[in-house]
Amino acid sequence: MTHAADLGLTCVAGLGVSGTAVAEVLAARGERVVVVEAVEGERQRRAAGELAALGVETRFGAMDLPEGVTRLVTTGWAPHHPLIAAALRAGVEVVGEVELAWRLRPAGAAPWLALTGTNGKTTAVRMLTSILLADGRGAAAVGNVGEPVIRAVTRTGDEAYDTLAVELSSFQLHWSASLAPLAAAILNVAPDHLDWHGSMEEYAAAKGRIFERAGTVVYNADDPEATRLAEPYPRAVGFTLRVPRPGQVGVVEDLLVDRAFVADPVEAAEELATLADVRPLAPHNVANALAAAALARAAGVPASAVRQGLRDFTPDPHRLQHVARLGEVDYVDDSKATNPHAAAAALSSYPSIVWIAGGQLKGADVEDLVRRAAPRLRGAVLLGADRGVIAEALARHAPDVPVVDISSQDTGAMDEVVTEAARLARPGDTVLLSPAGASLDMFAGYPARGEAFARAVHGLKAAT
Known part of the structure; x- marks a missing residue:
């Protein structure tokens, strides 16, 4: 019989939330573990001290592969990172935290309902969790959100979950080879994280790994790339904002309707919810609700729980969050829109917009985003490092739209941005912060x- 201590030395890359959880779980199993961490800050030193009490060594700074390592567990590091590259060259097995969690599941473990996508993942997985809870299940959102998967799967007794709603990033999927969720969904696929993956093809391939061993494949029938990734799989269920065909879930007038998980998909359909049950009501959020509903239905959840779960769902902040209504103008915070695809979804949700945009585009193309949004734009206020790229696109595709460039990058810049947006807005407009770029600049x-x-915005309100 092979004991855990005989399995060699595991190196964990990174001392973040997931890396710390991996080290703790493996140490509790009696395995030998060393953690490699580049940053030696207060939080990292505290975590290292707690791990030392469990017999786990932490090495700060050096990115050399520890001698004797037989397995490396990464928590999202790219293949070209020096430590990962060294492990691959040495023939050391490299797995992600999610893959390790799947392998360590006990017999009779909770099924996984997994989803990925360029945008909407967290909203959809939290909708799914709300639906599962409405069905009376012991469920939790884990993975790229919430509790690390490796902790969730190693819970025992009364603390164990009976269903897991698992959000997976492309980074996590890249390092996952054997996942076999009960059902898996791809919400959408658009260019993102190309610096990590190297190309759009590799990024899409990573997303597609979620389908490889899934019992039921759920895909966005309105998204060409998600549809392409689902084509090889016979047990595929599409979700659409149009009237659903047999084998799909979709929208009929103001109803969310199931024509996939019913006895006769050709002749019958079942009402799942109404558009009024989806909050905030926007096209991309209806798509998120349909994806969550399809995953839940694949796990046998009744329509009544789908409806109740959507009604119970509370959206996370900074996702089309209504901040205030001032002088018949709505102010909406969609700061989570950190790429053009996410901003496009927000811009399609309102008829007349003063758009606040800019930040770090990470090389993303904004031409199509601006071209499609142009008819809805009342004005634009630009800030951040790559605001010039957006300004150039606006000049080409929306030359009559007034544009204000805010060059300041100090802590008071947003006050100036909102003041200028309010000046451009007219009654009935929406001032929309949906930057299309990252924020770290x-x-x-x-x-x-x-x-x-x-x-x-609240300061503007107080001044009026």
Whole structure:
């Protein structure tokens, strides 16, 4: 019989939330573990001290592969990272935290309902969790959100879950080879993280891995790339904002309708919810709700729980979050829109917009985004590192739209941005912060950017 201690030395890459969880779980199994971490900050030193009490060594700074390592567990590091590349050259097995969690599941473990996509993942997985809870299940959102998967799968007794709603990023899927969820969904696929994956083809291939061993494949029938990735699989269910065909879930007038998980998909359909049950009501959010509903239905959840779960769902902040209504103008925080695909979804949700955009585009193309949004734009206020790229696209595709360039990048810049947006807005308009870029050029993250916007809006309200 092979004991855990005989399995060699595992190196864990990174001392973040997932890396720490991996080290703790493996140490509890009696395995030998060493953690490699580049940053030696206060949080990292504290985590290393807690792991040391479990017999886990932490090495700061050096990115050399520890001698004797037989397995490396990464928590999202790219294949070209020096430590990962060294392991691959040495023939050391490299797996992700999610893959390791799948392998460590006990007998009779909770089934996984997994989803991925360029945008909408967190909203959809939280909708799914709400639906599962409405069905009376012991469920949790895990993976790229919430609790690390490796902790969720190793819960025992009364603390064990009976269904897991698993959000997976392309980074996690790249390092996952054997996942076999009960059902898996791809919400959408658009260019993102190309610096990590190297190409759009590799990025899409990583997303597609979620389907390889899934019991039921759920795909966005309105998204060409998601549809292409689903084509090889016979047990595929599409979701669409149009009237669903047999084998799909979709929208009929103001109803979300199932023509896939019913006894006779050709002749019958079942009402799942109404558009009024989806919050916030926007086309991309209806798609998220349909994806969540399809995954839940694949797990045997009744329509009544789908409806109740959507009604119970509370959206996360900074995702089309209504901040205020001032002088018949709505102010909406969609700071989570950190790429053009996400911004396009938000811009399609309102008829007349003063658009606040900019930040770090990470090489993304905004031409199509601006061209499609142009008829809805009342004005634009641009900020951040790559605002010039958006300004050039606006000049080409929306030359009559007034554009204000905010060059300041200090802490008060958002006050100036909101003031200028309010000046451009007219009754019935929506001032929409949907930047299409990342926030780290000016803010600690997209939540800080959204909070600055909200403060500026409330400051504007107080001044009127």
